[in-house]
Amino acid sequence: MNIKELFTMKRTERVFPVLNVLTFAGVIFALTLGAAWYWWALSFIVYALTMGFGVSATYHRLLAHKSYSTNRFLRNLGIFFGGIGGTGSAFAWVAVHRTHHRFSDKPGDPHDARVIPIWRQVTLAYGFDWKKFTVRDLASDKFVIFQHEWYFLILIAWAALLLAISPMLFLFGFIVPVWFQIWATSSSLILEHKFGYRSYETNDKAMNNWFNALTVWGEGWHNNHHHNPRNAKFGEKWWEVDLGYLFVKLVRH
């Protein structure tokens, strides 16, 4: 099976709605347990690693835009964490995101906030018919391609490992953060181009939105980001808190 087949995967269209429903049921169940605070703290820490370190610092700022550099171990660790957050492989993410920058708010934008409803954002984005030339630099990267080709298998193996260690670890270390990541990502793909304020007159509708910046680790300072995609720091004013940048500061060389 070739890589393109895997990425345009009809599979994604099937897997994401199932993951969405299962993790939602898991969150409702978790809420009924009256679990100790540290289980919720665990969910938060996992979400910091998957979305903050994984997707925001590594997938987005490092791989998609090359806005800083780090060593191979930390880069691959970030790719691993980005993957177990449940919203796709680094290869897919970078392809979709670079295409988004190219066609923002125009036909060809893979998560066009004007036409795609929130509940289909993640599913559609990753099932998008991407163009291979957008990720030529990653096509020969063995680690990135391995994660991409075996994405759902890695996700299932990781979940099974946590479940084998402890059902509570599985629930609060996987189900809860994955559910949150799916919805935080879906809502951010809408908010980033629809609601908020603009510091720069970019030739798209990118917005800065504080709520979005909090839920997705600084990604919500999206108008700043479209204005200068190579800047690793998305928050510019003192009150534009960019928690994802803290991970960049920790791992950059």
Ligand SMILES: [Zn+2]
């Ligand atoms: Zn955008």
Ligand SMILES: [Zn+2]
């Ligand atoms: Zn970007």
